[in-house]
Amino acid sequence: MKHRASSLTAHFSLLLLLSGTVAVLVFCCLRFGGGWLLEQYFDGSDFQQQYNERRIQSFQSYVEENDLATTDTAQITRWYKKHPLILMEVYRSNILRYTSAAPEEALDNETEVPYYTWVSYYEVPFADGTAEVVIYADDTYRFFTWLTVLSLGMALLAFLLIFLQGCRRVVRYICQLSVEIQAMEGGDLDVAITFQGNHELTRLAHSLDSMRRAFQEQKEREINIFRANQAMITAMSHDLRTPLTTLQIYTDILRYKKYEPSQLEGYLEKIDAKAAQIKQLSENIFEYSLVPKHQTIELEEPRPFRDVFHDQLSEMAVYLTQQNFSFELELDWPDLNISVSSQYIKRLMDNVLSNLIKYADAEFPVLIATTEKEGGVAILFQNKISSAPLQQEGTHIGLANMKAMMEKMGGECRNNQTGSIFQLELWFPSVPQKIQGGCS
Structure with a gap:
């Protein structure tokens, strides 16, 4: 009471x-x-x-x-x-x-x-x-x-x-x-504001404590962002140093002509591969910087969930087929509207597709499912992780980008790994469709 x-x-x-x-x-x-x-x-x-x-x-x-x-x-x-x-x-x-x-x-x-x-x-x-x-x-x-x-x-x-x-x-x-x-x-910010009585000072204390918690959450977010940036810089420095060292070795071999004529083409291909690897790493950093951490974005008008993702998932299925992947579709299109940013949706799907090609085992089907969940709709991607060694260790920047973009759209990106099974779920809150009013 x-x-x-x-x-x-x-x-x-x-x-x-x-x-x-x-x-x-x-x-x-x-x-x-x-x-x-x-x-x-x-x-x-x-x-x-x-x-x-x-x-x-x-x-x-x-x-x-x-x-x-x-x-x-x-x-x-x-x-x-x-x-x-x-x-x-x-x-x-x-x-x-x-x-x-x-x-x-x-x-x-x-x-x-x-x-x-x-x-x-x-x-x-x-x-x-x-x-x-x-x-x-x-x-x-x-x-x-x-x-x-x-x-x-x-x-x-x-x-x-x-x-x-x-x-x-x-x-x-x-x-x-x-x-x-x-x-x-x-x-x-760990010292809680004391509540005493039930008058104006008490209400002031509640406001002060809410402000303290807001500052505390902001401070924690800034610390987490700083740690994430530090981890990203450390990981990218390590990932860039390896191909750059290899690239320098190959260029020294070519500069000082320490190769057989028959080896020239192979060295050029290796140099080209390392350059492409460095380019990919730089693009990852660029994409990471494109997600503003403290700015809000303007979402588009609410649209049916099917209209937003039907074409995107169709293109993904075609590309997976071309890459010799099989998939299982469990598409239940709830009659709900969502408000998103089309630019973010495209980048999300590109990240998901890139991770599937890179980490998924092509011998097992990729599960793609949609369902109504928790007052919104969710898309689930599930795959078996490939046991083949990776040519390049991941920096997890793509996953961080996805979580940041989903947060900007009011949704949530949830990932989970159980044994060799990896799951990624994108959840969007449903919004009512705006009613167009008019005069007759």
Whole structure:
């Protein structure tokens, strides 16, 4: 099942969503869980009472040092402003004499207020008599504020860690691709490109790996071509050196007249034979150079397979008969069209005929068969190899030419030797006939 490709935008969007979700969970757990623990601690301790008692002691010292009365509201307010976020009230005989919420308004108050048992009253001696001081404060808010700040910091840290970790995987993959591309630039085409994920970088990696394989195949083809050329040059040098040496010997014999008059004709015939041999070798090299290795050729319009090869095989059969060869024909003409180059077809048939004359044993029939095969058509040539020694060793240039020409036409040249039986098969892919359109 083919998975739908995602994008880096979707990847980072999901990463942001995941990071944000984790950050919210971290904040909620720390803030509300920690807040509950703080509430449990403060509810079971006298933390706030201790803070209030410290303020009362400070206020009492301030009153004594300044000899304040309950009516000195301005000076009492001055002390209050140094201790913000509290509410302070001063009572005498359950009558409110001072409140930090409205310092001036409480002076004329004569209303008696009820006494609350849950409120902590602290007696403070003033210059005009002892009064009861009540302080309302919540000093625990600072701890909840610090807890909120800590929760936000931890949530932000969790967000950054998860997001950066997700980004780190992408960055690490980009760095890995960079290293592999540098290896490819350095000529090491064996290092495969790593595939990771299913996004734009993955598709880029697939394209890079396809390019690497293409370069690798091209490099291998160039190496094979270079080796084939080197082998051809080596073989041709060896093959040319032998007849040239013999030719030089015969010409020296004639030049220095080291022969009997009756031997002159024989030496001339040998010189002529060696010259013909050298000419044939040069023609082989010429034919080899006529097949372009890196250029495409323009094939002709598709034609029926029978039309392409019927006359060619007929001429080959006539020539083989003239050379005292027998043959067996198993011609099944499939109703398929092929697209070829007529020039290449003629050269192919000439090469096949030349090899049959040179290597085939005339005492055994040559099999020529045609058949439909592998989405195309094939021609098979099969012969028994002659046991007679050859006057000249082959260079295999003709076979290399045939394979190159077949490859240019989109086909394939397959050769196989089993014991003394040699087989050569030329396979052509079938193509549909173009439909001629028109208007009536």
